[in-house]
Amino acid sequence: MYCLYPYEQGPIRPPSEAHSLLIRVTRNCPWNQCAFCPVYKDHKFQRRSVEEVKGDIVRAAQFFGPNINLIRSAFLQDADTVIIKAQELVEIISFVKAKFPFLERITSYGRGKTLAKKEVADLKQLKEAGLSRIHMGLETGYDPLLAYMRKGATAHEMITAGKRVVESGISLSLYVILGLGGKKWWPEHARETARVINQINPHFIRVRTLRIPEGTPLQQKAQTGEFIPLTDQEVALEERLLIESLTDINSYFASDHILNLLEEIEGQLPGAKPWMLNVIDRFLQLPEEEKLNFIMGRRGGAYRSLDDLDNELLHQRIAGAIDRLRQEGPDRIEEALQLLMERML
Numbered sequence: 001m002y003c004l005y006p007y008e009q010g011p012i013r014p015p016s017e018a019h020s021l022l023i024r025v026t027r028n029c030p031w032n033q034c035a036f037c038p039v040y041k042d043h044k045f046q047r048r049s050v051e052e053v054k055g056d057i058v059r060a061a062q063f064f065g066p067n068i069n070l071i072r073s074a075f076l077q078d079a080d081t082v083i084i085k086a087q088e089l090v091e092i093i094s095f096v097k098a099k100f101p102f103l104e105r106i107t108s109y110g111r112g113k114t115l116a117k118k119e120v121a122d123l124k125q126l127k128e129a130g131l132s133r134i135h136m137g138l139e140t141g142y143d144p145l146l147a148y149m150r151k152g153a154t155a156h157e158m159i160t161a162g163k164r165v166v167e168s169g170i171s172l173s174l175y176v177i178l179g180l181g182g183k184k185w186w187p188e189h190a191r192e193t194a195r196v197i198n199q200i201n202p203h204f205i206r207v208r209t210l211r212i213p214e215g216t217p218l219q220q221k222a223q224t225g226e227f228i229p230l231t232d233q234e235v236a237l238e239e240r241l242l243i244e245s246l247t248d249i250n251s252y253f254a255s256d257h258i259l260n261l262l263e264e265i266e267g268q269l270p271g272a273k274p275w276m277l278n279v280i281d282r283f284l285q286l287p288e289e290e291k292l293n294f295i296m297g298r299r300g301g302a303y304r305s306l307d308d309l310d311n312e313l314l315h316q317r318i319a320g321a322i323d324r325l326r327q328e329g330p331d332r333i334e335e336a337l338q339l340l341m342e343r344m345l
């Protein structure tokens with residue numbers, strides 16, 4: 001239970017829903033097995049009754065009171081809200097719209113496996129009730145990697161799910177984890193993910209970079225050396241292959257996660273593709289010391305884009321910090337980067 005507000009909220013929402021009203025329709029994740037995901041590991045999935053959720057919505061509306069006109073978007077939590085009966089979700093969406101009359105967008109997470117079992121007619125019902133967008137974690141389109149990461153859905157199911165959402169008229173935000181293939185599978189991860197996305201043609205493709213969280217099965221695989229993570233440079237190569245392999249789609253590509261090294265890679269496909277590839281090439285072609293300067297500056301929050309390397313003052317400060325770390329010991333740069341990444345979350 002999260003107690004800052006007089007109604008219940010779950011622990012996470014997509015970055016693009018940072019300013020949304022959070023309404024907890026179910027608790028935790030019905031699957032809860034993905035090897036890279038720490039979020040709900042110690043918690044059991046629970047459905048909440050429609051009446052209980054409505055009670056929260058009433059308390060939320062009272063809480064915002066005269067500021068209710070500022071609430072323009074709502075996100076329905078937790079990990080797989082669409083798992084409940086369509087009729088129940090319609091009732092909840094209608095109620096939240098009635099209590100928050102200025103809402104322009106209502107969104108939710110939905111698992112690929114769950115959505116693949118939904119009829120398009122059910123999804124259309126949700127769309128008509130007011131569900132504007134579903135955020136779906138594809139993570140990868142490569143079947144051996146989906147199985148290795150225990151995602152609980154095949155590429156075929158992801159395609160079925162994605163196509164159904166698009167057909168229903170609900171906007172689809174598809175998430176991909178950069179670096180998920182590790183050293184072993186990065187080319188397959190990039191190519192097969194693009195193959196799946198090309199068939200779905202989602203409204204949004206959102207990338208976030210893998211970080212291996214404490215206590216996850218993936219951390220154990222990394223500790224034994226079974227999973228070898230990519231370096232920042234290798235992730236850039238992987239992202240390049242992914243973008244290069246996206247064809248005949250008109251999705252918006254977004255890098256809206258704080259751990260993405262090259263957050264400026266963003267734009268409407270297909271037009272933005274050459275520009276996005278060019279950004280990656282500019283990074284890859286930097287001399288090694290410049291790459292390190294950019295990585296350190298980006299992870300430390302000083303740089304936002306490659307152009308920031310032209311800021312002489314910042315560049316010198318970061319170069320000085322790198323020199324000092326080198327003098328302290330051979331592993332200090334890597335340790336400092338890890339620490340900076342932890343602090344970003």
Ligand code: SF4
Pocket residue numbers: 029030031032033034037038039040079111137151
């Ligand atoms: S489906 Fe989502 S929330 Fe559930 S375990 Fe996988 S990544 Fe985590």
